[in-house]
Amino acid sequence: MAASTMQQQSPIQILFIVHQPGLRDSLAQVLGGFGSPLRWTSANTPADVSQVLEAQLDLILADPFALDQGDSMAYYKALRYRAGATPLIALLPADTPDYRDAAVQMGANYTLAWSEIATELLPAMERLLGRKRLINGMSKHIENAADLGAPVGASAFNAANLSLAERSRREIERLSEHLSPPSRAADMQPANDLSSSHTAPVSQAVFLRGLALSAAASISSDTARIIRTACNLNCGSHFCGLNVTVRGGEVVKIEAADFPDPRYRRLCMKGISHVQMQAHPDRLLTPLKRKGKRGEGEWEPISWERALDEIAEKMRALRAEFGAESLVFLPYSGQLSALNGMNGVYLRLAAALGASGTSLREYGIDSAIPSGIEDTLGAGSGYQSNHFTDLPNSRLLLIWGGNPAQSHMNWWNFFLEAKRAGARMVTIDPLFSLTASKSDEWLPIRPGTDLFLALAMLRLIIENNWMDRDFVLRHTVAPLLVREDNGEFLKVRDAYRNAWIGRSQNGDQARCLVWDAEREKALSSQEAKSPVLSGQYVVAGISCRTAFDLLCDMLKPYTPELASTKTGLETGQILRLAREYAATKPARIVTLYGIDRWNHGATFGRLAAMLAAFTGNLGVRGGGVGVGASPGSTLSASEFPTPNGRRHRPINPLLLPEQIISEKPYPIKSVFVAFGNWINQLPDQNRLLREALPELDLLVVADHFMTETARYADYVLPAATFFEREDMVKGPGPYVQYQPALVAPRGECRSDFEIAAELAKRLGCGDVFEKNPREYLAEILASGADTRHIALDDLRAQGVMERRLPPEWEVAHRDLQFNTPSGRVEFYVERLLPFGRALPGYEAPLEAFAENELAARYPLVCLMEHSRYRVHSTFSNAPWLRELETEPRAAIHPSEAERRGIAEGDLVRVYNERGQVVLRAHLNQAVPPGAVYLSQGWQSVDFQDGHTQSLTHARGNPANALGPNSSFSDVLVEIEKAEGRLP
């Protein structure tokens, strides 16, 4: 960014207030090295200084003792005031804290000892001159305060910026045209008098009641209790420890709780907002049964007994007719606690029933890059990479297709630590993201072209011999011989069908062979002393080439020039990047889920893993590659082991609608959604709603709010929040934390444990929940090698305890054992032969590529971002956060807006053949031309019309190891002004 911060056209004007000629000379010499043209003037008397101040001035360099001005403190204070935004650097003859403090007092913006000039002056100048644009920005802010998007006092109350309460009331009215508002109010918010204050202006009396309460509850530490718990949302899995203040039975305040390692003491604006979510007037408080048609919004409050009886009865009937597998349990990542969370009670119930379900390994989302990593680095390693606490050991961080400063905000500290320790941070992203703005370098790549860059980098690294040859030979499939006839690795059994070689045993028949240069024959890699990297050999009549040669052939077309044409980056940038990545050790590739949302996500995962392997950046501190930062056993999703090893029948949610419609391979008749917002978060919403949903006989949703999914349910069950039931979380990093039930459940809410247990009882498998939650928590602790030493009572008392992790646990693949068929890093994958993708060559996007003829009608790539103010759809109704992010917006580049006659804040329709969404336009230079950025997670109630998920499609890549994955961003759209076209 350094170049862009200097926006000066004319030379920078500097004033020297320096007495010593020697000092002046050395300053002049140092300043000669400054990147931009400079002009300096010297002043020796106060009168001279005054005169110089008349003209434009950018910087003052002053020796406070240089002028004979009497009280220098008073003089400089006055000078500071006169000079305004012009920064002043004080040059001290001697470096003592007293001198420095005095310089700060007199208003110096930076203090330097003479001896430091050579090293410190230029960087400080750059930062301080950069601040002039801050000051200008500040003045601009003052001028534009009235137009600011963020609510600033009174302006928050003007008509254009409706209060949240008014907005949500209008949206709800719009959505519930069919039903009479009173019945909704009665159903949804029984006995909640505050709902009125959400829909009508609060009277003085209500306000005073707040006061009365505050007096009655007397805010003091004696009436409040502070209880520790842990946040369990899937926000990037921070699992912040929370100190919760409970007063009068209500959660009134949330602060960060301590950890043995103080770097984990943190929370975020969402974590604080649990205060508002917990007591939210829209919380579901009683079980609801649908009255009208699905989605009409007419509900009958019913008792738990009746709800559970009826649901169980329907499930039993469906099981009898269509088999237990026709019942699907979809526990999502909305809660990540051990019992009441994704891998918890509902999967146990599904396992006991023999029903279908979905866990992290068949997720259909966030699994493409992990699929590629699984293929390359071995089964089970898809989500592994070095832990975030290892970041400070890296010297180069390549952040590729992710925005961790925003999406993993509470791990960002470790990135900052890396930066402070001297790591360079390079971000590759089409969007000028928050992370890009904080990086040393940003490479603005064209959306969907990352494979070209990765392939070119790999080609450059191999061609220029920048690779770690030893690592490549020993730990990758590079030297393995590949049969030219069928593309498989040459195995012992192929070459020596009737013979024994060396000490090979029967079990070694599947071993792959390399060509040994010394013995001039094919040997298993264990035996070969001098395996070759290149060459063509005929073994037992079978013609073979090394995998390395095949790779090199494959890479030939991917020149930096081609990559430059495709990615929009300059050839020089690509060369520099490849060289820097290969030469800087250790270097780490941090990729999150940006490229995962494309058809070629898995291939990108393979190439990223290969880049790490070819540069020897695997299994070392500061190295690595991957989507998250969970080495080995530290995956934060804990397991609730199923009884007798039974498992649910895995279902990929991406394919679920298709299966519901086609009944293939078997019919699905009931879906139970928990901790998630299925209809909001999965692609191709229109097809799901119009074609799949009518085929379901039962849809049950357990949640805290009437979500997009709950609106279509037959039964809605009010679930307890994590403040209202007992549980624990595995995380962050090396910790386990306890979650006490610290307030009573609101209304009739029940924990998911209770819900699952009650259903199990009615479905004939009550035995799998016969113990109480605490006993199961103790069992889960006892079943993990890392948690076996932790007694639940100790955990309850301490709140947080450390898991027992192996030494060097932060480093993934530290043993360099790869769980692939060959035991090596596999850039050549036999499993993918039927797909023609044994090598990770270029793979086109499904939809969003320039040559696609669809692009004539839908020319914009539609990318889905995550907001920092929400976790998917959770918190979209949190009032404090809603004030910060008032509504969904479509962000486009001003040039695209201009072409379509769209101005800031206009209502626009984003559409394609599948669907549409109507929302406001936001003109943003951070967005590349040719793209529109939407923020995922908003629900229908938040849009003017339509839904972002109606634009997306459910086509996943069938070759992925972890199953097809949603390509949310591999989507083309067009955008137009919506005025007059609103329904």
Next chain:
Amino acid sequence: MTKRYVMVIDLQVCTGCNTCSVACKQENNLPEGVWWTQVVTLGVNGNDSPAGEYPNLFMDYLPLGCQHCANAPCVEVCPSSATTRTEDGLVIQDPTLCGGCRYCMLVCPFTGVRVFAGETLRYSLPFPTGDNPIVHRPSTVEKCNFCAHRLARGLLPACVEACPMVARTFGDLNDPNSEVSELLRTRPHFQLLVEKGADPSTFYLT
């Protein structure tokens, strides 16, 4: 020696996440639409929008609250003594004394740090959040009090405690051993609008 409380905010570190703003909302039970600290994006088009032209862009975040000026013009003009400056350098706003004339908002050089609470105050919850016993009153001016109620209990301001990036540091500039003194001694920094002569107590590290 008396204290001079100052806030030092590291702009290299701040990500504009607004955790501080929300922590302040919570601690002080601020009504809807009222923010005592907010984060301004120094770009061109509102929040999280950079300046420049793609791909030559830059973006900075500026957390902005009352600057607790040493020469606070608001203190001079307030006709009801609702705004006062303590010996420790806190500029305190007492809504129980404020008559709502908004002179202070006129003279304050920093738009938005003083907030005129609307005619009706709205809250999303039926109980007050946080630990500040403040009484919010409609049609009065409010602002950050540097969490005086927390300082009195030996705690740091809520926004300082909450910042997950540790961008905010609070302390006594008159104490040479304080963290804030050390930071200002060693890091390039600036105050806002020094030419207005108010001498703010908020310093930004750049």
